[in-house]
Amino acid sequence: MRKTWITLKTKVRNRLDFIRYGQRIGYINVITIAIDLTILAYSVIDYRTLINTDNLFLFLFLVFTTLVWQTICFIRNFYAYTHKTAYYNLHDICRREMPVIADEVKEIYTADPIDFTDTTLIYSDTVNRLLQSEKPIHTLLCGDKEKRTFKYIKNYRNILLPFLNGKWHEMKNKNGSFYNEQKLCMASEFGQSGNDLYVKVCRGCYYNSYLTNVIYTKKLSHQSGWGMTPPANISNYPIRRLEKSIMSDHIGISTLALTTDGHVIILHQNEKALTSADRLTPSGSGSVDFRDFRAGADFRETLKAAAERELREETALPPCRIGHTEVIGFYRDLGRGGKPEFCCLTRLNAPLFEIAELEPNCEEQRDDFETFHILGETGKLDGKDFGRFSDMVLNRSPRSEEDRPALALYMCYIMLCRYLGKEITGHS
Template sequence: MSNLKNYTSVVLYYLRYNKVETLIFILSTLALFYSILDYIISINKDGQKWIKIIITGAIFVTNFINWIYKSHKNKTNGYVITNIPIDYKKTIPETNYKIEGYKTNNGINYITYSDILNQELIECNNRTIKIKIDNDKKKSIHEFIKKNFKHLFLFIKSYCAESLTTNRNIYNESKLCLSKDIKMNDSVYCYKNSYYDSIVTNMTVNKQLTKSNNREIIFKHPENAYLENNKIKSITCTKLNNHIGVSTIAITKDNYIFLWIQNDKSMSSIGLIAPSGSGSCDWKDFIADDFIKTIKNAMKRELIEESMHKRNNNKIESKTLITGFFRWLDKGGKPEFVGITKLNIYITNLRANINEVMEPNMHIKKTSLNNNFGTLQEFETLLKDLLNNKAVSVPLHYNINTILSTIKTNPTLIENFINHQFEIESK
């Protein structure tokens, strides 16, 4: 069933950018079905009209599903996808931003971040930051994709073909995307768009299509997609979808930090240690007029989806603190938010969702939760020890760094947070 949903997502995405073909396909299909049905009824003389109609309908549906499968099972022959090497050490960050590289078992990944923005985010955790819907960026992205769809769609087909062997789900879900750079003294500008639009922009901006026989370049994104004169462009100035990523490290009621390993169904960080909840902000996470609550809602949903059999956020009591923001350069400067979550449940209530993550058998417990600095120091030591592990993913690495940084600047905030006591125990 999941494969069928993948195929259907791909077909619908194709039809979305080919409206004329969509209309022709629908009209032709209706005409064909009507002709077959009319023929069956006209020759029906044995009282089995409805049986024949059901058989015809079943054949039609089966053929349609088969068409989806055959259309997207195999990669298009004649081309290969290759990476475009970029030396991020030589790139120039935005004002007040830094560039940092994290070495993992999967190679070096680079991010850019701002300590000033992180501090502003922490201060805004209990404030209301309004969301304004800005569809101008969405329109420009759709124009770019439509203009280059012939080549960009090959990336989608490649991902779909790969999903057949890994059972990876690449559904084209609606995401919350960032339209402009974040300014915490202003509204945050966002829009609703599809996940596939991120695949053909952010996820492929550092890749190119080349002919398999002579390596001639068929397609690659414009040189200034997110870098111009070796300087990283602001989110406002890029034509990338920039759907929002979220990650959070969780602490249970009985003082466990629990982490998962990304399985081979993940789009990134495969085989690496991931935060307790890590993914992206779905449109269904959207809370009108409140950006901070929206991000926290997305973090909680990802945490519960990956860590529990229960899927109802409202039944799990929790408290989340957003600790930072970064842009993932290897994904075109895609925006990512990180945080820490205290859960009102015990470690025994948690189970890895095998459709998304694997159980690492490395639950990490700190010794106590006394209201003193010693407890905070143990928590700090625990996080520092994790950074020595080369299997730590980029989101987890940066997530830990923001918590450690906050401990330095505001130790009381983190100490009170990890010692938070809920009034009623979650069921």
């Protein structure tokens, strides 16, 4: 019964979010048609009174005709917006092309790029040390980037909407969630003004990010045999500084949860997951919602709040079991238009046996989850399962296609090893 209710709730919310977004970008106008239909209904019900008013008959007839025509146009547009288009099958073109990185970005991210399946990552040891320090990072809320991204989407909506339509229908058929949640986006690189560190952020939504970051390396096929790419794609749009990019750049967040006796929790996504379906993932993984934003607080507090929320949502751990969270790394995913991603480490207030009955969220997670003893008594990565954990994350001995790590798990592992001073072998 619970799963049935969750499926119904998911379907209703998916449809409402999709329709509201169509209203927002001007493809359909729900408010205007609601007013028109109200006037039209009144005209039909009270037509005798209107006809008896001779001097207004012609005017009312014209109004009535206009309302009927507007209704027909709305139904046509609404059908075109929600009906499955002739486009299908997203192809990843990242395998044939590598993103071009602007010189201004290379000056910031100086570490060697890391290759992962179908994507490349860049990061900076300097930025990671900054995040791990205790120096406050002030958060500045601005709106310039949000306007720039939305202007791009609105200008090219006829090209971009088939991408959104196709993904919406795909998730609907899976009974999976495709919500247009309000997201927090990075609107600048980390900067310094005098002795103060700062970062700019802005409000965004998931659909904006899907139509910019997510489809950056995608090509959409058409039933007639040809296909199309988004206007800003891997072939013609280089990776830029966050304050200059038209990508929405909503902030990704992932965390590895460690028990008091050194065990890490690893989840397994199901086929309904929006990203990394059927992949092994960290204890908590997702993105920073705008409601996680802590105005006036250190930027790390926003990231920690988001990481712990994702952890609670995906594992159903009670808040009392969560101790504290540390931000341990930052990188940009070039395969998603340079999307910013943060890695965290969450210390739990419980040993393994007290969390053995976890029930992961069935919307995106499978019932099974794994734990690995990776942290020894000295606090180093020398637990009895660390070798097996490393082999799994580095994909040295996959048991099956479904036992492959998601990008978030891979990078959390890399950042954790660097954070705790463990030498990594066997990764590129």
